[in-house]
Amino acid sequence: MRLVWILWIFYVALPVQAEDVVLGLSKDRVAITATFDGSEILVFGAVKRETAIPETPLQVIVTIAGPYKPIVVRRKDKRFGIWVNTENTKIEAAPSFYAVATSAPWDEVITPKQDAKHQVSVARAIKARQTAPADAEQERFTEAVIRIRSDENLYQLLENEVTVDQQTLFRTSIEMPSNLTEGHYDTRILLTRNGVVISTLNTEIDVRKVGLERFLFSLSREQPLVYGLLSLAIAIFAGWGASGLFSALRRS
Amino acid sequence: MQIYLPIAEVSVNAFLLLGLGGMVGVLSGMFGVGGGFLMTPLLFFIGIPPAIAVATEANQIVASSFSGVLAHFRRRTVDFKMGTVLLIGGLFGAGIGVVVFNYLKSMGQVDLLVRLCYVVFLGIIGSLMFMESLRAIQRSRSNVKVSFKRKQRNWIHALPFKMRFRTSGLYISVIPPLLIGLAVGVLAAIMGVGGGFVMVPAMIYILGMPTKVVVGTSLFQIIFVTAFTTLLHATTNYTVDMVLAVLLLVGGVIGAQIGAQIGARLKAEQLRILLALLVLMVCGKLGLDLLMEPAELYSIASGAGH
Numbered sequence: 001m002r003l004v005w006i007l008w009i010f011y012v013a014l015p016v017q018a019e020d021v022v023l024g025l026s027k028d029r030v031a032i033t034a035t036f037d038g039s040e041i042l043v044f045g046a047v048k049r050e051t052a053i054p055e056t057p058l059q060v061i062v063t064i065a066g067p068y069k070p071i072v073v074r075r076k077d078k079r080f081g082i083w084v085n086t087e088n089t090k091i092e093a094a095p096s097f098y099a100v101a102t103s104a105p106w107d108e109v110i111t112p113k114q115d116a117k118h119q120v121s122v123a124r125a126i127k128a129r130q131t132a133p134a135d136a137e138q139e140r141f142t143e144a145v146i147r148i149r150s151d152e153n154l155y156q157l158l159e160n161e162v163t164v165d166q167q168t169l170f171r172t173s174i175e176m177p178s179n180l181t182e183g184h185y186d187t188r189i190l191l192t193r194n195g196v197v198i199s200t201l202n203t204e205i206d207v208r209k210v211g212l213e214r215f216l217f218s219l220s221r222e223q224p225l226v227y228g229l230l231s232l233a234i235a236i237f238a239g240w241g242a243s244g245l246f247s248a249l250r251r252s
Numbered sequence: 253m254q255i256y257l258p259i260a261e262v263s264v265n266a267f268l269l270l271g272l273g274g275m276v277g278v279l280s281g282m283f284g285v286g287g288g289f290l291m292t293p294l295l296f297f298i299g300i301p302p303a304i305a306v307a308t309e310a311n312q313i314v315a316s317s318f319s320g321v322l323a324h325f326r327r328r329t330v331d332f333k334m335g336t337v338l339l340i341g342g343l344f345g346a347g348i349g350v351v352v353f354n355y356l357k358s359m360g361q362v363d364l365l366v367r368l369c370y371v372v373f374l375g376i377i378g379s380l381m382f383m384e385s386l387r388a389i390q391r392s393r394s395n396v397k398v399s400f401k402r403k404q405r406n407w408i409h410a411l412p413f414k415m416r417f418r419t420s421g422l423y424i425s426v427i428p429p430l431l432i433g434l435a436v437g438v439l440a441a442i443m444g445v446g447g448g449f450v451m452v453p454a455m456i457y458i459l460g461m462p463t464k465v466v467v468g469t470s471l472f473q474i475i476f477v478t479a480f481t482t483l484l485h486a487t488t489n490y491t492v493d494m495v496l497a498v499l500l501l502v503g504g505v506i507g508a509q510i511g512a513q514i515g516a517r518l519k520a521e522q523l524r525i526l527l528a529l530l531v532l533m534v535c536g537k538l539g540l541d542l543l544m545e546p547a548e549l550y551s552i553a554s555g556a557g558h
Contacts (some may be wrong), residue, residue, distance in 0.1 A: 036256040037263055072553045074360045082542040085360045144550030178263035213258040220259055220490050228486030231311045231494050232479050233500060237316030242505030
């Protein structure tokens with residue numbers, strides 16, 4: 001009997017075990033077709049728990065991160081009267097897309113310390129992948145990347161966009177813009193209480209060019225000469241066809 | 253209808269591209285210009301990355317030049333020998349141009365180079381065309397006939413390696429046409445233009461070629477130089493977007509045929525002033541972008557290794 005008690009205490013004491021995420025996605029695959037014009041992903045799920053609901057409110061954070069790639073950021077300066085790229089810096093890994101949806105204002109859902117630990121905000125996610133320590137200059141470049149990509153809707157912070165019902169059901173929809181790049185989009189659900197992460201779940205959304213888009217893109221990278229010749233053949237055929245067609249029209 | 257461009261990785265309106273192609277096509281048909289020098293900056297304005305605009309436009313020029321040169325073949329107004337000499341220079345020029353382009357791309361200065369080239373060339377061509385057409389209008393009003401004299405002997409004739417060009421009726425050194433071809437090739441690779449607007453005046457005023465073979469011969473050279481440029485960009489930069497090129501050239505070839513019909517019926521001088529103003533406007537917009545402080549000082553380029 002005593003052993004059972006000890007096991008039970010163990011079970012309750014483990015916070016990760018206490019509340020778990022059960023997840024659903026409206027789709028785990030986004031196909032970029034020729035007429036691709038953005039996509040909306042519905043992320044929904046439930047919290048599974050075997051104990052009573054704690055007093056403090058449950059908050060949910062959903063993040064979707066596109067593939068991380070190295071980028072070069074350049075800054076313009078006035079030289080000889082015109083604006084020219086002068087300074088540049090390399091950022092080792094920045095996500096091509098990053099959306100964070102939360103169930104309450106940012107400050108309430110996670111503490112800065114927890115953010116640093118779990119790399120939830122895009123600034124943290126970029127910083128965590130930088131090997132060299134960042135100086136003030138580097139910071140400004142990183143801020144610029146976040147600013148530019150936020151303007152293009154590639155980085156999104158969606159506060160209060162996750163709805164949580166009775167501390168159990170949650171749902172949100174994330175708009176993915178039309179200028180997406182291919183790759184695995186890491187999707188995370190984090191549950192927090194008092195700004196502390198109590199449970200996480202990772203999954204993946206696959207974004208892929210399909211059909212003609214896939215064919216042309218792969219051909220241009222793997223067989224660039226064939227691709228170039230094909231482009232020329234189409235151009236010559238179109239030029240010849242148009243001139244033939246119109247001279248036929250004029251004669252008739 | 254939005255369409256996703258596989259290489260540029262942006263989604264644009266297909267009708268906008270068809271319309272742009274058609275509009276530039278009409279202009280090029282009306283004035284007998286290639287249109288590349290208008291299309292490439294317009295592509296910058298709608299948000300196509302400059303490197304992709306330049307490479308794709310080279311591909312589109314192949315189509316419009318091919319359509320144009322067929323008519324000249326039928327009329328036998330192509331000097332193949334001269335065209336070949338210009339072409340040899342052009343291929344070397346395109347090679348140099350792509351090397352310069354790729355080097356500056358790695359330095360992050362390619363946008364600047366392309367824009368500067370455009371401001372300088374559009375500025376010069378636009379002003380020259382504007383003044384020329386003003387003078388032409390004055391001439392037609394005052395009814396004074398001005399006869400152009402082709403220079404029969406100049407420094408060109410003192411150069412070695414002379415060759416006979418029967419179709420053009422010339423016996424001149426191969427050095428000047430090689431150099432002209434070279435310059436046009438460099439421009440084609442850097443600016444995504446055919447270079448007809450530089451080559452045609454050079455052929456008339458420097459080489460002294462008869463006007464009737466000038467256009468056909470320059471088109472002949474342009475096809476091969478832009479085709480070569482397309483291949484170089486496609487294999488070294490992967491910046492030729494086939495979907496973009498097809499949309500532009502469908503609009504372009506149809507527009508060019510319509511433009512040629514319109515051009516035949518309208519007064520040339522007034523139209524030329526309009527074209528000159530249009531060229532100066534595009535030049536002004538590009539120039540202002542360089543002079544004014546941009547709203548965003550930072551820009552993102554993809555990292556090494558592409």
